[in-house]
Structure formats: C-alpha cells, structure tokens
Amino acid sequence: xxxxxxxxxxxxxxxxxxxxxxxxxxxxxxxxxxxxxxxxxxxxxxxxxxxxxxxxxxxxxxxxxxxxxxxxxxxxxxxxxxxxxxxxxxxxxxxxxxxxxxxxxxxxxxxxxxxxxxxxxxxxxxxxxxxxxxxxxxxxxxxxxxxxxxxxxxxxxxxxxxxxxxxxxxxxxxxxxxxxxxxxxxxxxxxxxxxxxxxxxxxxxxxxxxxxxxxxxxxxxxxxxxxxxxxxxxxxxxxxxxxxxxxxxxxx
Amino acid sequence: xxxxxxxxxxxxxxxxxxxxxxxxxxxxxxxxxxxxxxxxxxxxxxxxxxxxxxxxxxxxxxxxxxxxxxxxxxxxxxxxxxxxxxxxxxxxxxxxxxxxxxxxxxxxxxxxxxxxxxxxxxxxxxxxxxxxxxxxxxxxxxxxxxxxxxxxxxxxxxxxxxxxxxxxxxxxxxxxxxxxxxxxxxxxxxxxxxxxxxxxxxxxxxxxxxxxxxxxxxxxxxxxxxxxxxxxxxxxxxxxxxxxxxxxxxxx
Numbered sequence: 118x119x120x121x122x123x124x125x126x127x128x129x130x131x132x133x134x135x136x137x138x139x140x141x142x143x144x145x146x147x148x149x150x151x152x153x154x155x156x157x158x159x160x161x162x163x164x165x166x167x168x169x170x171x172x173x174x175x176x177x178x179x180x181x182x183x184x185x186x187x188x189x190x191x192x193x194x195x196x197x198x199x200x201x202x203x204x205x206x207x208x209x210x211x212x213x214x215x216x217x218x219x220x221x222x223x224x225x226x227x228x229x230x231x232x233x234x235x236x237x238x239x240x241x242x243x244x245x246x247x248x249x250x251x252x253x254x255x256x257x258x259x260x261x262x263x264x265x266x267x268x269x270x271x272x273x274x275x276x277x278x279x280x281x282x283x284x285x286x287x288x289x290x291x292x293x294x295x296x297x298x299x300x301x302x303x304x305x306x307x308x309x310x311x312x313x314x315x316x317x318x319x320x321x322x323x324x325x326x327x328x329x330x331x332x333x334x335x336x337x338x339x340x341x342x343x344x345x346x347x348x349x350x351x352x353x354x355x356x357x358x359x360x361x362x363x364x365x366x367x368x369x
Numbered sequence: 370x371x372x373x374x375x376x377x378x379x380x381x382x383x384x385x386x387x388x389x390x391x392x393x394x395x396x397x398x399x400x401x402x403x404x405x406x407x408x409x410x411x412x413x414x415x416x417x418x419x420x421x422x423x424x425x426x427x428x429x430x431x432x433x434x435x436x437x438x439x440x441x442x443x444x445x446x447x448x449x450x451x452x453x454x455x456x457x458x459x460x461x462x463x464x465x466x467x468x469x470x471x472x473x474x475x476x477x478x479x480x481x482x483x484x485x486x487x488x489x490x491x492x493x494x495x496x497x498x499x500x501x502x503x504x505x506x507x508x509x510x511x512x513x514x515x516x517x518x519x520x521x522x523x524x525x526x527x528x529x530x531x532x533x534x535x536x537x538x539x540x541x542x543x544x545x546x547x548x549x550x551x552x553x554x555x556x557x558x559x560x561x562x563x564x565x566x567x568x569x570x571x572x573x574x575x576x577x578x579x580x581x582x583x584x585x586x587x588x589x590x591x592x593x594x595x596x597x598x599x600x601x602x603x604x605x606x607x608x609x610x611x612x613x614x615x616x617x618x619x620x621x
Contacts (some may be wrong), residue, residue, distance in 0.1 A: 133572065149387075239555070324389075
C-alpha cells in the first residue's frame with residue numbers, strides 16, 4: 118500500500134508589529150488548526166518585515182515547495198501595506214484594480230465618506246487574482262494560484278478562512294489524542310521513543326510542564342489513521358499504567 | 370554622518386506543536402521584546418517541524434545573514450528533541466557531552482532518581498559550545514558562536530534570555546511611541562505616509578481595530594533616536610488634531 122499523499126501549506130506572516138514584539142501573533146495557531154480540518158499540514162512558517170525583497174524571497178520559495186501558501190497582514194490602505202505589490206512582484210505580475218473589489222468597497226464606504234484613493238488601494242490585486250470574501254470590513258482577501266492573501270487582524274483572517282472551508286484539495290484530516298501524566302518526561306523518554314517506533318504512521322510529541330510545584334507532561338499522538346491512533350494511545354496508556362503512573366485522558 | 374549600524378537577529382522556533390496549532394507560540398514576542406532592549410532587531414522568524422533537514426537548512430541561512438540566531442524548542446530528553454543534533458550537523462560538528470552540563474544535571478537529579486541515559490541527553494552539545502544558565506530546571510541552554518539554543522517552554526526561555534542580558538554586542542535600543550485615534554486608518558492613510566517620509570529614521574506602523582462597534586487605529590512610531598521620535602509624534606499629533614481627531618497618547 119502506498120502511503121497517502123500529504124498535502125502541505127506554508128504560512129507567511131507579514132508585519133513589523135510581530136517582529137517588534139508589539140503584537141502577539143494569533144494567526145499561526147489559527148491557520149494551523151483550520152488546515153488540520155482541511156487535511157492539509159502546516160509545514161513551515163516565516164515571519165518577515167514590511168520589506169518587499171523579504172516578502173518576495175519568502176513567497177517564491179514557500180509557494181514552490183508547498184501545495185499552498187497563506188499570507189497574513191499588509192493588505193490595508195496605509196503606506197506600510199505592501200503585501201499585494203510584493204506578491205505581484207514575486208510572480209512577475211502587474212497590479213490592477215479588481216472591479217468586484219472596487220464595487221464591494223464602493224458599497225462599504227458609501228455611507229462612510231466615500232471611496233478615497235487610499236481606500237481604493239484595498240481593491241488592488243495581482244493581475245489575474247480572484248477575491249476571497251470578507252463579510253466583515255469589505256476589503257477582500259485575494260487568491261492568486263496557490264497563494265491565499267489574508268488580513269492580519271485575526272478575526273478577519275478567520276472569516277476569510279471560513280469562506281475557504283471545503284474548497285481546497287487536501288488529504289485526510291490529521292487526528293490527535295492527548296494523554297497527560299504527572300511524570301517527568303525524562304523518566305519515560307525511552308518508552309515514548311520505542312512506542313512511536315512500534316506504531317508506524319503515528320508521531321508522539323512530549324510537552325513537559327511545571328504546575329503547582331509538580332512536573333508532568335502531555336503526550337500528543339498524531340496520525341491520519343483513527344485505528345492506528347487508538348492502538349498507539351492504548352499501548353502508551355498500558356505501558357505508563359504498568360509503571361504505576363496514572364494516565365489522564367485528554368491531557369492535563 | 371553614517372547611519373548607525375543595525376544589529377539583527379533571527380529566531381528559529383522548532384516544534385511540531387506550534388505547526389499543529391496545539392500550542393500558541395509565546396517566544397516570538399518574548400524574544401523580540403528582549404532583543405529591543407539589547408539594541409538588536411529581530412529581522413526574521415521561521416517555524417519548522419522536528420525534522421533535521423528543515424532545521425539544518427534554516428539554521429545555516431539564518432545564522433549567516435544575521436548577527437545572531439536564537440532557537441527555541443527541542444532540547445529536552447525525549448526522542449522528538451533533535452535540535453542539538455541538527456545544529457551540530459548544520460555546523461559540521463560532532464555532538465559531545467559537556468562536562469559542566471553533566472555536573473549540573475547530576476546535581477539536579479541527585480534526589481530525583483539519578484542521571485539516566487535519557488536525562489544525559491540534555492548535557493549533549495555541539496563540540497565547542499558553551500552553556501547558557503537555566504536557573505529553573507537544570508538543563509542548560511547552549512551557545513555555539515552566534516547561535517543561541519534556548520528552551521521551548523516560554524518561562525524557561527525567559528530565564529535563559531535573562532542570563533544573556535547585557536552580554537551581546539548591539540546598537541541603540543529601538544524606541545517606540547504609540548498614538549491612538551478613533552479614526553478609520555483609510556481616512557488618514559496619506560497623512561501617515563507623508564509624515565513618515567518627512568521624518569527620516571522613523572517608521573510609522575498603522576494597526577486598525579474594531580472595538581465597541583467603532584473603528585480606530587493605533588499608530589506606532591519607531592526610531593533609535595529619541596529626539597526624532599518625539600518630533601515625529603508631535604507632528605503626527607498636531608496634524609491629526611488639526612483634522613478634528615482626538616489623539617490618545619500611549620494608544621487605545
């Protein structure tokens with residue numbers, strides 16, 4: 118049996134505010150979780166500044182070696198919003214005003230002072246791109262081939278992802294099970310490694326923590342196969358229990 | 370006058386748990402803020418999986434084109450902790466047990482079941498590396514040339530950063546001022562761009578938000594020059610006020 122094809126995506130987070138530490142990124146986790154449901158694996162993330170050359174370099178490598186590339190940030194109306202221009206440049210395309218985006222913005226700003234030159238910037242797309250609906254603020258996201266250009270504001274990015282749900286080709290959704298245990302991970306490290314090896318198609322991640330003065334760890338088992346996942350979780354539970362550790366289903 | 374040298378750092382976040390969306394990263398913002406205080410600019414971030422080839426590729430490009438590279442994650446005792454091996458491989462170095470790290474771990478585990486083979490993994494370093502103190506859990510961070518290998522658990526990474534404070538060569542700390550305004554950023558986009566142009570050495574970022582049914586934006590001015598920063602903030606405040614907008618010092 119051939120291994121099932123794994124679909125991958127990269128995420129490019131664009132914005133000085135993330136690199137300066139001013140803003141806590143929320144889009145990595147949000148995009149990752151959404152991709153899991155679509156059967157697509159987030160394979161890599163980059164964060165770059167609002168600098169065209171940095172965006173171009175990242176876009177071209179990430180879109181080439183992954184099935185999909187998502188970007189967040191830099192599609193607003195101000196001078197530091199250069200994502201569209203940079204992505205067009207990365208593809209060797211010119212930037213045009215998309216008539217549908219223009220119409221959407223005209224309606225949105227009709228009662229809000231009209232569609233100024235700055236606001237019209239949000240209708241600019243790489244030539245040939247299509248729009249991703251944004252139910253919230255009017256300014257749409259943009260799809261260009263396998264590149265999906267989303268807003269940086271997390272709840273707007275979420276709406277854009279929602280409108281993409283079910284539209285992308287993917288594989289089997291990634292499944293996961295978490296087992297928690299009040300044990301130092303160093304004490305059962307060999308057991309974890311051996312259990313992962315014994316269950317092909319499963320990965321086990323170990324995430325230690327210190328809480329209320331005690332050490333513990335959560336073990337996250339991931340697989341696209343429900344049966345294999347269950348078998349691995351049962352095996353790990355059995356082994357930990359045999360060593361006298363109490364296993365907490367769904368993690369601590 | 371020559372522009373002052375800008376010192377840059379990259380951050381490489383290593384870990385499946387970030388890419389799966391299971392864990393919300395905290396290290397990007399934390400490392401960024403610490404670097405600001407050291408006069409070093411976080412220029413780029415990458416997140417990669419627990420896969421040696423992915424770590425090697427990222428380490429070699431990031432450490433070459435930045436003054437410093439920080440990594441977080443993958444230095445524990447379990448099978449998925451491969452950061453040390455990958456960074457050694459990236460440098461063409463072998464991995465050795467550091468005698469001081471071994472001694473620290475022996476003391477730490479003396480009353481906790483002893484230094485097992487798995488725990489000894491945490492004393493392994495690329496040949497020639499030095500240690501970064503970890504007051505918390507015994508397992509030290511690692512410095513290899515311009516590469517700083519930190520823990521993934523944010524509060525342990527914070528302790529390691531603390532022990533590095535003041536030890537790295539940097540430039541002037543980045544200063545910032547935030548001005549808030551209940552105005553759609555699209556309404557004053559041209560003003561922002563022109564103000565940034567008029568104040569060399571200052572960058573203005575614009576971060577819109579929707580709160581309590583109203584739109585507003587925070588404008589973050591950044592510069593290494595206190596005087597220039599003040600002048601830019603005063604100029605922007607004056608212009609926004611002249612348009613009838615109330616400016617909130619320190620942001621909304």
